[in-house]
Amino acid sequence: xxxxxxxxSVYVLEPPDSPxxxxxxxxxxxxxxxxxxxxxxxxxxxxxxxxxVNQDSLAYEGTMLLDYLMPRWMTYLIYLFLIIxxxxxxxxxxxxxxxxxxxxxxxxxxxxxxxxxxxxxxLLAGLGTLHLIYIILRNKCARECPMLFA
Amino acid sequence: MCLSAEVSFAASVxxxxxxxFAVWKAxxxxxxxxxxALMPLFAGLQQFMEGNVWLGxxxxxxxxxxxxxxxxYLFHMVxxxxxxxxxxxxxxxxx
Numbered sequence: 001x002x003x004x005x006x007x008x009s010v011y012v013l014e015p016p017d018s019p020x021x022x023x024x025x026x027x028x029x030x031x032x033x034x035x036x037x038x039x040x041x042x043x044x045x046x047x048x049x050x051x052x053v054n055q056d057s058l059a060y061e062g063t064m065l066l067d068y069l070m071p072r073w074m075t076y077l078i079y080l081f082l083i084i085x086x087x088x089x090x091x092x093x094x095x096x097x098x099x100x101x102x103x104x105x106x107x108x109x110x111x112x113x114x115x116x117x118x119x120x121x122x123l124l125a126g127l128g129t130l131h132l133i134y135i136i137l138r139n140k141c142a143r144e145c146p147m148l149f150a
Numbered sequence: 151m152c153l154s155a156e157v158s159f160a161a162s163v164x165x166x167x168x169x170x171f172a173v174w175k176a177x178x179x180x181x182x183x184x185x186x187a188l189m190p191l192f193a194g195l196q197q198f199m200e201g202n203v204w205l206g207x208x209x210x211x212x213x214x215x216x217x218x219x220x221x222x223y224l225f226h227m228v229x230x231x232x233x234x235x236x237x238x239x240x241x242x243x244x245x
Contacts, residue, residue, distance in 0.1 A: 001192065005185065005188075005189065005192065006189075008185055009185035009186045009188075009189065012182055012184070012185050012186075013182050013183070013185075013186065125193060126161055126164075126165055126190075126193050126194075126197065129165065129169075129189045129190040129192075129193045130165075130168060130190060132172065132186050132187070132189050132190060133168050133169075133171070133172045133187075133190055135183075135186065136172050136175050136176055136179065136183045136186060136187055137172070137175055139179050139180075141180075141182075141183075148180070148182070149179070149180050149182070
């Protein structure tokens with residue numbers, strides 16, 4: 001979902017004259033292919049979805065189709081690139097800040113994971129989307145494109 | 151959040167409410183904001199799915215776990231890859 005939706009959102013926000021606009025569309029297309037490869041096999045093969053409780057937290061494990069094509073770390077890397085790179089490349093300063101928020105969520109989550117606080121990832125991800133509400137309410141994109149966001 | 155069904159459902163209400171408000175504001179300010187405004191809404195739906203996973207896990211209902219788990223997978227790839235519960239360490243990548 002996110003590897004598709006984040007590039008699409010950045011694409012829609014980007015002004016028509018932006019040289020990177022088509023690149024965001026390209027990222028979205030990759031995100032669609034990547035997302036379908038990740039998700040559809042889990043719907044077809046329910047056995048691939050494994051849920052367990054660990055230290056009062058839900059943990060999702062299991063098989064991914066992409067495991068047969070590439071190491072798992074590369075799957076994670078592509079996923080993170082598709083959700084982090086588009087906002088970081090946006091014309092709008094505050095969307096780039098949002099890219100920073102996602103990086104912070106990932107870094108904090110990895111650090112907390114090492115101390116076994118895995119349950120906080122969802123909290124941080126949810127808080128990350130609240131940053132977007134702030135951007136909308138304050139119409140932050142008007143800073144770069146006052147005419148477009150008048 | 152991953153802590154319990156109650157926390158997940160509460161977070162769901164909070165995020166869906168905030169997302170719905172953002173969608174309304176986006177329609178007032180500029181429709182270019184609409185896809186961005188939908189993200190908190192989606193995060194709220196993911197929390198709702200996770201609440202259902204908790205209900206399925208606590209109630210021993212595999213169908214509910216699967217249904218909710220598929221929903222969680224739709225929004226987040228995976229939460230934890232490998233675990234070593236004996237050491238209390240969890241190593242993996244975020245979804």
